[in-house]
Amino acid sequence: MSVPWSVGMFQTAGIMGAWQLPENTSTDFLDLQHWxxxxxxxxxxxxxxxxxxxxxxxxxxxxxxxxxxxRSGLNFPRADPMAIIPALAAVTERLGLVVTLSTTVEKPPMIARRMATLDHLTKGRIGWNIVTGAGQIASARLFGDQLVPHDERYAIADEHVALTLRLWQECWDDDGLVVDRARNLYADPDRVREIHHHGSHFRADGILTTPPGPQRTPVLFQAGASAPGRELAAKYAEGVFIAAEVPAMRAQIADIRRRAEAYGRDPQSIKCLVAGTFRVGESEQAARVLQQRTEAVRTLADAAAQYAFFTGLDLSRMDPDRPLDATANLTDAGRTNVERFLGPGAPTVRQILEEFQRNSVMGSPLIGDPAQVVDQAEEVIGETGADGFLVQPDAFGTFTDFTTMVLPEMHRRGLVRAALPGTTLRERFSGRPRLAADHPGVTAHTTVPALV
Ligand SMILES: Cc1cc2nc3c(=O)[nH]c(=O)nc-3n(C[C@H](O)[C@H](O)[C@H](O)COP(=O)(O)O)c2cc1C
Structure with a gap:
């Protein structure tokens, strides 16, 4: 837990919030001006x-x-956020831009090159959210691939990130790009080198052709809280996104920090951000009315379709009065939202559907006037040991309620920074310009002979 809190804002390149409400503007998501x-x-x-x-x-x-x-626009349709990022870099000066790329779908050199390019174009404001894929069943089908079993996806992710880090960390020295016209020297052959990786899932002999940007490696985020997901976070993440009930989040955060120590990393160097919904109004009454309007547009059938997206499980076919079968956790889709509803005091299938109808994957909203929601936010941080929030869009798909009502209250209480330090995302997020010295991207770094 740390003050000041980190505050990031959650979006997808799709509809957000309750699109059925007339005030919702997220239906403009294919209009660049919206972003x-x-x-x-x-x-x-x-x-x-x-x-x-x-x-x-x-x-x-x-x-x-x-x-x-x-019908209800559930995790469908979607556009590609990578295409939006450069436009946002051009119209902003300080805002970090974090984008998700799946290690199951994309190959290491593709991610390394695109992210290194974006690190330049954003002037060091880019971050990568490492995932193995929530909707992997449909994704594998779309790509014509066999569905890779859950834990193997994480084994692939582990090797993927190790290789991608080598491409960022080892191919170029900081002074590899010279651009000296007098000496006719564009890049220095002594300062650019091949890497060689021959692993179980990837093989690479070559060079990342894009020179390093201001951060060299983008800020590494991770989402996916199953046991192998937490292991991946503990090894590589600088920031982790989590969403669950408060006791589950407390356990997940403690577990990630414990695992990080086993990797020789400072457990506090991993910032855990709670995916928080702030249902705020000028008065508590106004906030409750908004919450009712939001809940009213979602049906149990919506909840079942969305649960199927995250877990591959069809709750509508299960006995509503019993909890999930323990074997549900063998699903080869995402497991965070199965594990979340197993164990002592597990809810029934009906209760899971009702929870998903209200809140989907995001846990209960903080509801009230600005002072009340910030009180609740302080409690969540205190009880979980988290380091800040990943703020969900409001009912209208935007962050106006948060920036005009909640953020000023957080500032008044000194919970968030008055001014952002540094210029890059990593400087602002973790106070350092590059990966920490105990990060495997640095400790695994081996000096490789340069080109001759
Ligand atoms: C705030 C938040 C954001 C997430 N973003 C993504 C995402 O962009 N893509 C994705 O595939 N999974 C994302 N996830 C994780 C999925 O919910 C899902 O758990 C995961 O992809 C499958 O891994 P698991 O088996 O460890 O749950 C996110 C989770 C949280 C809490």
Whole structure:
């Protein structure tokens, strides 16, 4: 736990909040101006970063997209957030930009090159959210691939990140790019080198052709809280996104920090951000009315389709009066939202559906006037040991309620920084320009002979 808190903002390149409400503007997500306006206002508000979740997958039940997912716009449709990022970099000065790329779908040199390019274009404000893929069943089908079993996806992710880090950390020295016209020397052959990686899942002999940007390696985030997900976070993440009930989040954070210590990392160097919904109004009454309007547009059928997206499980076919079967956790889709509902005092299937109808994956909202929601936020941070929030969009798909009502109250209490230090995302997020000295991207670094 640390003060000041880090504050990031959650989006997808799709519809957000309760799109059925007339005030919701997220239906403009295919209009670049929608994103430009949002990024500008977040830049002015001084939050740490704007984050885009992403996935090639979508809800799938019995091998088909359920009609309900289309009707209600559930994790469908989606655009590609990577295409939006450069435009946002051009109209903002301080805002960090964090984007998701899956280690199951993308190959290491592709991620390394795109992220290194974006590190330049954003002037060191880019971050990578490492995931193995929530909607992996639909994604594998779309790509014509076999569904890779859950734990193997994480083994692939581990090797993927190790290789991608080598491409960022080892191929170029800081002074490899010379651009000396008098000496006719563009890049120095003594300061650029091949890496060689021959692993179980990847093989690479070559060079990342993009020179390092201001951060060299983008800030590394991770999301996916199953046991192997927490292991991946403990090894590589600088920031982790979590969403669950408070006791579960406390346990997840403690577990990630414990595992990080076993990797020789400072456990406090991993910042854990709670995915928080701030349902705020000028008065508690106004906030409750907004919450009711938001809940009213979601049905139990919506909840079932969305649960299927995250877990591959069809709750609508299960006995509503019993808890999930313990074997549910053998699913080869995401497991965070299965593990979350197992164990002592486990809810029934009906209760899980009702929880998903209200809050989907994000846990209970903080509801009230600005002072009340910030009181609740302080409690969540105190009880979980988290380091800040990944703020969900409001009911209208934007962050206006947060930036105009909640953030000023956080500032008044000294919970967030008055001014952002440094210029890069990593400087602001963790106070250092590059990966920490105990990060495996640095400790695993071996000096490789340069080109001759
Ligand atoms: C705030 C937050 C953001 C997330 N963003 C993504 C995302 O962009 N893409 C994705 O595939 N999974 C994302 N996840 C994780 C998924 O919910 C899912 O748990 C994961 O991809 C599957 O891994 P698991 O088996 O460890 O749960 C996010 C989770 C949280 C809490």
């Amino acid at each position: 430009i306006d949002m990024a500008r206002s977040l830049d002015a508000a001084g939050v740490d970063f704007l984050f885009f979740a992403d996935d090639y997958g979508y809800p799938l039940i019995d091998g088909r997209l359920p009609a309900q997912a289309l």
